[in-house]
Amino acid sequence: MANDDLLKLPAVATNVLLDCKKCGSERYHKVLFHSTPSSAKVECEVCKSKKTYKVTKPKAGGKKATKRKKSVVTDASMWKSLEEEIGTKDAAPYNMREAFEPSTAIEHKKFGVGFVTAATTNRIEVQFQDSHRTLVHNHGN
Numbered sequence: 685m686a687n688d689d690l691l692k693l694p695a696v697a698t699n700v701l702l703d704c705k706k707c708g709s710e711r712y713h714k715v716l717f718h719s720t721p722s723s724a725k726v727e728c729e730v731c732k733s734k735k736t737y738k739v740t741k742p743k744a745g746g747k748k749a750t751k752r753k754k755s756v757v758t759d760a761s762m763w764k765s766l767e768e769e770i771g772t773k774d775a776a777p778y779n780m781r782e783a784f785e786p787s788t789a790i791e792h793k794k795f796g797v798g799f800v801t802a803a804t805t806n807r808i809e810v811q812f813q814d815s816h817r818t819l820v821h822n823h824g825n
């Protein structure tokens with residue numbers, strides 16, 4: 685049996701309980717007609733607003749949560765991947781008079797070990813374990 689067989693639209697003139705944006709709560713919607721094999725036009729019983737009701741196919745193995753997780757980049761995870769990439773062995777003590785290159789490790793007295801992610805003439809972007817900061821460098825040169 686194909687998955688498609690599980691996708692059934694409610695029959696025309698029946699009521700389905702759906703979230704109505706206009707009412708701001710769940711309302712019975714009357715099925716007016718089927719617009720496609722997987723969608724129908726429905727009307728809110730209370731406010732009469734119309735919307736499209738869709739039967740969505742459950743994707744095999746597709747979980748929304750995993751997708752969302754990937755896009756969340758925390759300071760800790762950024763730091764961890766930079767640590768793997770650059771390493772902390774050669775971390776240079778931070779001093780605003782020194783010039784630092786991107787993709788190098790620095791050691792800050794207060795913030796600990798950080799990785800330079802970008803550098804301009806006198807500013808560096810540094811990823812620390814719990815924060816991302818802009819620091820002064822190459823100062824007075």
Ligand SMILES: [Zn+2]
Pocket residue numbers: 704705706707708711728729730731732733
């Ligand atoms: Zn409504």
